[in-house]
Amino acid sequence: MTPVQTSFTLSSASQVTAPPLNQAPALSNFFVTGQGDYILFNASGVFDLFPYSVTNLNKQLYGFYVVLPTSITGQGLTVMQAAADDLVAQMKAKGFSIDSMTAYQLNDTTDGRQVYYFRPNDGANDTNANISSSWPVLHLPVHTGADVSTTPKAISMNANTMNELASKGVLFAGSGNYTVGGGSYPTMSASSLGINAPDANLMGIVYSGITRVLTYTHATVTDTYNIVDAETNKVIKVLTKVGQDGTQYSRKGFIDSLVALGLDPAMYVNTDINVNDGTLTDDITLTPAQWSSGQTFVAGHTYTVTVGRVKTSVTGHDSNLIAGPKTTWTASDNFDGATDINGKALQLVDVKVTGSVNTQVPGDYSVTYGYVDSQGNNVSKKVVVHVTATQAWVSAHDSNLIAGPNTTWTPSDNFNGATDANGKPLQLSDMTVTGTVNPQVTGGYSITYSYVDSQGNYVSWTAGVYVTASKASVKGHDSNLIAGPNTT
Known part of the structure; x- marks a missing residue:
């Protein structure tokens, strides 16, 4: 589609003045060509003109x-x-000294033809210009006529003779008050066209055999729609509409839904379809993308339809728990996140949770987080919560002591070792020791070593310490001796 622009028409020549010249311009290539022998009805395209060659x-x-x-x-x-700004950019790149060029639409000619005037800034010149490799080109955007009674059967461009210059000339240079007679670029008065031109005289090309006649014809036009994946930026499908120029078709039912596009709703979003020109439900007129042609089957316009991908997702993770009185579990513990069809973050309350976990009983528990998006796409994530028994453990041993003033006892004497819930070794200082031993008094003593792990699991070991009396003894007997020198 081509937007409608509001043009500004000069009411008199006094509203703009021509650049001050001190001689008539030197010109070349002031003609228009077309492709083939036809001009197409209802076409949009460009005249390529070379005003400074x-x-x-x-x-x-x-x-x-x-x-x-x-x-x-x-x-x-x-x-x-x-188009004028583009021409200025080209000219600057080729060394022209130019700041700007202003486009004006003048009043129509006496016979109803549109006239545009392009004025460079005062002081613009070609002092350092280099156009040896190519000329700056004005890509002039135009529309051709519809198939109506006021449209001629053919158009003629470029003058073979001086008498044809006013009626067939297209590109003219303003020469101010300078006139040139004869040659390939003669002048004619602006008044001969009936326009309010800022130049009194215009120069155009006159050359035998240069006239170009193009006959109006209809064409079969193909509009192309490239369907592009918004994530990969790659074309995934190409749709076309074919018909005679000037006919209309509706985009509704053609590109406005996944059904129309023939795309999978499990992969793409029905509400995330965008076209680069217009709306998804516009009525479009088939318009040739070129104004002249050597054939009657031509390209129309190419559009890009971008389709967003489904971004529905649910994520979670497996975990490990140790069974115990203090062990707890909620669905949020293994839930990492979820997004809707457009990638917007969801909360756990938006997600269906299936399955539960008994934190007191070892085992593997499956929990599924599921979500159904607006297009019916069902996504889920299954996680496993591994509940294992505690590895907490305490070990001690029985022992025997003999009562006596030198006999001693400490809790470490009967402690073998212990581990926490994860099997990590513990110290005696981590234990609760219940009971005591009097090593001076015989008897049986119970000593309990206990530990409560991080999950509240209680483990213990009771050791016996047996204190017995000493069995040490001394024996002797009475006797009689007779004193004498030999008695020992």
């Missing part, structure tokens, strides 16, 4: 005029100004 000995650049053939119209002043 020869240097003018460092003089002020002239303004130039485009007089469109009958039935050909410009695409609006805003679009024309954009």
Whole structure:
């Protein structure tokens, strides 16, 4: 589609003045060509014009005029100004000294043809221009006529003779008050066209055999729609609409839904379809993308339809728990997140949770987090919660002591070792020791070593310490001795 632009029409020549010239311009290539022998009805395209294809000995650049053939119209002043800005950019790249160029739409000619005037800034010149490899080109956007009674059967462009210059000339240079007689670029008065031009005289090409006649014809036009995956930026499908120029078709039912596009709703989002020009439900007129052609089967416009991917997701993770009185579990413990069809974050309350966990009983418990999006896509994540028995453990041993003043006892004497819930070794200082031993008094003593792990599991070991009396003894007997020198 081509936007409608509002043009500004000059009411008199006094509203704009021509650049000050000190000689008539030197010109070349002031003609228009077309492809083939036909001009297509209802077409949009560009005239490629070369207003500055020869240097003018460092003089002020002239303004130039485009007089469109009958039935050909410009695409609006805003679009024309954009074309002028593009021409200036090209000229700067080729060394022209130019700051700006302003586009104006003048009043129509006496016979109803549109006229556009392009004025470079004062002081613009070609002092350092280099156009030896290529010329700067004005891509002039135009529309061709519809198949109506006011549209001629053919158009003629470029003048074979001086008498044809006013009626067939398209590109003219403003020469101010300078006149040139004869040759390939003679002048004619602006008044002969009936326009309020800022230049009194215009120069255009006259050359035998240069006239180009194009016959209006209808064409079969193909509009192309490239369907692009928004995530990969790759074309996933190409749709076309084919018909005679000027006919309309509706995008509704063609590109406005996944069903119309033939795309999988499990992969793409029905509400995330966008077209680069217009809306998804516009009525579109088949318009040739070129204004002239050597054939009657031509390309129309190419559009890009971007389709967003389904972003529905649920994520979670497996985990390990140790069974015990203090062990707890909630569905949020293994839930990492979820998104809706457009990638917007969801909360756990939006997700269906199936399964539960008994934290007191060892085993593997499956829990599933599921979500159904707006297109019916069901996504889920299954996680496993592994509940294992505690590895907490305490070990001690019985022992025997003999009562006596030198006999001692400490809790470490009967402690073998212990581990926590994860099997990590513990110290005696981590234990609770219940009971005591009096090593001076015989008897049986119970000592309990206990530990409560992080999950509340209680483990213990009771050791016996047996204190017995000493069995030490001394024996002797009475006797009688007779004193004497030999008695020992």
